[in-house]
Amino acid sequence: MFGFRPWPPGGRSRISATRALFIRHGAEGTPEGRSLRLLREWLSPAQREQFARKGYFEVVGSDSGKRYRIHAGASVNVCEIDKRGRLQEGLCFMPIGALPIGDVMLAQKIALETCEGQARAVARRFTPNNFHFRQSRPLG
Amino acid sequence: MPIQIVMDRSGDRRHPFNSDDAQELAKAEQRFYELTNAGFTAAVRTGPGQTSHLRSFDPTAEETVFFPRLVGG
Numbered sequence: 001m002f003g004f005r006p007w008p009p010g011g012r013s014r015i016s017a018t019r020a021l022f023i024r025h026g027a028e029g030t031p032e033g034r035s036l037r038l039l040r041e042w043l044s045p046a047q048r049e050q051f052a053r054k055g056y057f058e059v060v061g062s063d064s065g066k067r068y069r070i071h072a073g074a075s076v077n078v079c080e081i082d083k084r085g086r087l088q089e090g091l092c093f094m095p096i097g098a099l100p101i102g103d104v105m106l107a108q109k110i111a112l113e114t115c116e117g118q119a120r121a122v123a124r125r126f127t128p129n130n131f132h133f134r135q136s137r138p139l140g
Numbered sequence: 141m142p143i144q145i146v147m148d149r150s151g152d153r154r155h156p157f158n159s160d161d162a163q164e165l166a167k168a169e170q171r172f173y174e175l176t177n178a179g180f181t182a183a184v185r186t187g188p189g190q191t192s193h194l195r196s197f198d199p200t201a202e203e204t205v206f207f208p209r210l211v212g213g
Contacts, residue, residue, distance in 0.1 A: 034151035042205070044189020075213040092213035095147065099208070103147040107207035110183045114193035124212040 035102030042106055056133070059109050061116035068112050071133040074104040078112075079128045090128035093119055142199075144171060146180070146206045159199050172197040172204070179209035 027033035040048055047057035056071040058081070068091070071077040080088040095107045111119040144155040155171060157164040176182055182194040184201045194204060 031149065031151035035147075038145065038152060038205075042185060042189070042191065047189055093210050094213055095208040096211050097147075097208045098149050099147050100149070100151055103152065103207065106205070107147065107181075107210070110181070110191045110193075110205070110207065111210055113191050114183060115181070119210060122210050122212045 031100040032102065035100035035104075035106070037102070039102035039106045039109075042109070047109075057109075059112050061112050062114050063116040066116075070105055070108050070112075072101065072105070073133075074099070074101050076126060077105070077133070078108055078123075079133070087128045090126040091120065091123035092126055093123035142168070142202050142204075144168060144204050144206065146175065147208065165199055169197045169199070175206045180206040181209075182206050 028037055040051070043051060043057060047059070051057040051072075056069050058067055058069050060067055067081050067083075069079050069081050069087075071079070075094055076090065076092045078091045078093070080091065082088055093108070093111070094104045099107070108119070141156045142159050144157070146153045146155070155168070157168040159165055159168075172182060176195075183191045183205050184194050184198065185203055186192045194201065198204075
């Protein structure tokens with residue numbers, strides 16, 4: 001009567017996939033989108049999958065072999081974790097210059113994987129909790 | 141073609157260069173040292189997800205990323 005028709009089989013998922021494609025394409029034209037694309041290119045397949053599924057990825061420190069979790073964010077987003085994946089000390093450090101989020105996270109990954117001591121030397125410590133690492137939107 | 145990617149607030153600036161062209165190679169080398177002397181860190185990909193800190197110009201590096209000096213937050 002009002003012109004409403006039921007979705008054809010598979011129509012809803014096709015529309016949602018098309019929408020995601022449009023959003024992704026549009027976002028990659030922005031500084032943030034380009035920085036996230038560069039980040040994804042530099043992550044290992046395992047890190048990329050972890051980032052997509054959980055909103056963070058893990059790296060191993062070059063000097064100590066300690067594991068760190070880098071959450072989506074541009075500050076207060078790095079945390080040392082123990083062997084069981086429990087949060088230990090939080091580290092807050094970033095490159096100067098108000099870089100987009102993906103660039104900050106890539107710089108943090110490279111720094112911890114190649115010059116961990118230098119990164120730890122400048123980092124401000126904080127006690128992590130889940131509030132620090134809540135994710136407002138998927139970025140992976 | 142090798143490329144130098146310099147992070148900045150616009151996302152990044154990309155500088156591809158032809159490593160067979162002496163002039164372009166010299167310009168890329170000059171850019172490398174200008175950036176690293178200004179405090180940027182240079183890194184290359186050595187494998188999937190693996191990175192290495194580059195302390196001197198490597199004309200064979202396919203993709204070099206530069207990020208500014210780190211500071212505590």
